[in-house]
Amino acid sequence: MNSSPLQSYHLPLDLVSALTLLAEHEGSAKIVAGGQSIMLLLRQGFLSSETFVDISCIPELSEIATIDEVVYVGAAATYSSLESSPEIQPYSVLTDSLHVIADPQIRNLGTIGGALGHADPSLDIVPPLLCLDANVVLKSLDETRIVSLSNFHQEYMTADLSKDELIHSVTFNNLPGPHGGAYEKVSNVEGGWPTVGVAAQVVLDDTLSIISDVKIALAAVGDTAIRSPCMEKSLIGSVISMDSISKSSELVSQDIDPLDDLSGSAEYKSHLAGVLSKRALIKAINRAGGSL
Amino acid sequence: MRINFELNGKSVSAEVLPHQPLRDILRSQFDLTGVKVGCHSGRCGVCSVLLDDRVVKSCLLMAPKANGRSIITIEGLSNNGELHPVQQAFKDNFALQCGYCTPGFIMATVDYLSSSPSNPPLRDEIKSAIKGNVCRCTGYEKIISAVSSAITSSEN
Numbered sequence: 291m292n293s294s295p296l297q298s299y300h301l302p303l304d305l306v307s308a309l310t311l312l313a314e315h316e317g318s319a320k321i322v323a324g325g326q327s328i329m330l331l332l333r334q335g336f337l338s339s340e341t342f343v344d345i346s347c348i349p350e351l352s353e354i355a356t357i358d359e360v361v362y363v364g365a366a367a368t369y370s371s372l373e374s375s376p377e378i379q380p381y382s383v384l385t386d387s388l389h390v391i392a393d394p395q396i397r398n399l400g401t402i403g404g405a406l407g408h409a410d411p412s413l414d415i416v417p418p419l420l421c422l423d424a425n426v427v428l429k430s431l432d433e434t435r436i437v438s439l440s441n442f443h444q445e446y447m448t449a450d451l452s453k454d455e456l457i458h459s460v461t462f463n464n465l466p467g468p469h470g471g472a473y474e475k476v477s478n479v480e481g482g483w484p485t486v487g488v489a490a491q492v493v494l495d496d497t498l499s500i501i502s503d504v505k506i507a508l509a510a511v512g513d514t515a516i517r518s519p520c521m522e523k524s525l526i527g528s529v530i531s532m533d534s535i536s537k538s539s540e541l542v543s544q545d546i547d548p549l550d551d552l553s554g555s556a557e558y559k560s561h562l563a564g565v566l567s568k569r570a571l572i573k574a575i576n577r578a579g580g581s582l
Numbered sequence: 583m584r585i586n587f588e589l590n591g592k593s594v595s596a597e598v599l600p601h602q603p604l605r606d607i608l609r610s611q612f613d614l615t616g617v618k619v620g621c622h623s624g625r626c627g628v629c630s631v632l633l634d635d636r637v638v639k640s641c642l643l644m645a646p647k648a649n650g651r652s653i654i655t656i657e658g659l660s661n662n663g664e665l666h667p668v669q670q671a672f673k674d675n676f677a678l679q680c681g682y683c684t685p686g687f688i689m690a691t692v693d694y695l696s697s698s699p700s701n702p703p704l705r706d707e708i709k710s711a712i713k714g715n716v717c718r719c720t721g722y723e724k725i726i727s728a729v730s731s732a733i734t735s736s737e738n
Contacts, residue, residue: 297599297600297601298583298600299583299600299644299646301646301649322644325642325643325644325647326624326642328644329601329603329624329641329642329643329644330623330624330642332601333601333622333623342600342601342644342646344644344646344647346647370636389710392624392714393627393713393714393715394637394690394693394694394710394711394713394714395624395627395630395637395638395639395642395690395714396624396639396642396714398633398636398637398638398693399633399638399642399643480709480713481713481714
């Protein structure tokens with residue numbers, strides 16, 4: 291491994307110090323959270339940097355809290371800390387996903403902010419957050435920006451993040467009414483990247499028989515993780531039935547654009563998206579108290 | 583850059599480069615060759631160590647991250663020549679063939695045992711706990727038995 295002696299690695303203990311380092315290095319510094327993706331990119335030569343700013347020792351960035359009906363997750367919170375956090379347990383769409391991300395070793399270091407900054411369309415954590423209408427809070431020395439996650443990932447591996455900004459936190463609102471969520475994925479190996487991953491989040495009316503709101507989002511079916519408006523529209527306001535779920539699951543292929551790759555053909559992934567959408571939706575409805 | 587950390591219970595210091603994996607420091611500067619080299623990409627788990635008592639893959643751990651933290655390798659588990667209960671369980675259950683993956687599996691099991699595993703043990707839960715480790719001699723059944731017996735005996 292070739293390493294320049296000029297490289298420097300900073301471990302700031304507070305947010306202002308981290309943002310100051312980013313500003314001073316005028317965009318040449320690379321932010322490190324858990325390091326689980328960046329280590330591979332460095333090793334493979336896809337990335338080089340002389341300055342690293344490690345944000346994992348900033349206490350504020352590892353917090354997980356619910357304040358005024360808003361769940362707040364610091365960017366450097368690890369997948370493991372989310373898995374064991376009481377704040378996250380009500381959101382089964384998230385906990386399902388956390389349990390199938392890689393393996394315990396990776397989850398002990400990998401972070402939610404690192405994942406969102408990496409912007410890989412195959413990340414398991416993104417579809418559940420899209421279903422929860424999450425916002426991404428970005429900070430630089432001069433400014434705080436709040437961007438909807440659905441706009442944050444702009445294209446393949448590209449996030450709406452300036453070089454002097456860091457991801458501070460991810461937030462989403464508590465859900466009203468009886469709700470349930472689920473995440474389903476298929477991958478070639480246990481703990482591997484998803485061939486396709488589907489998250490479903492439903493809110494039922496008080497009678498538990500009508501879907502008052504639903505969100506479906508998918509990983510690994512295009513340049514970014516995406517929602518499926520066709521499927522959602524067909525379900526909102528409908529009475530829960532296996533027939534309507536089956537029919538709506540067939541619509542998901544209209545919203546996705548998978549590619550042929552080593553994990554499977556585009557045709558197979560389209561088929562899988564339908565199957566997994568149906569499974570995730572059934573599980574989400576059952577968890578919300580609906581019956582099928 | 584120089585980092586200071588606790589390694590198997592002793593305070594140590596090392597000169598590291600920012601993106602050097604800690605695995606290489608442990609092997610080359612401290613001669614801890616129980617930390618194995620495998621896939622080099624976070625898939626196989628043979629380089630697993632404990633970072634502040636949680637299992638991580640040291641090939642994916644940027645060395646500066648160890649600064650101020652505690653690292654335990656397979657060499658740090660036994661106590662005055664007495665095997666750690668997880669090591670003993672692997673031995674008793676013949677849970678190895680070539681042995682190359684064994685340190686990694688043991689470190690993952692030590693972390694799993696500290697996180698209140700189900701008792702009586704649940705096979706699926708054990709499989710999730712060790713899914714970051716690969717055995718190419720195809721010996722998973724005995725490894726699962728070893729983890730299971732380590733859980734059972736930890737309650738006694």
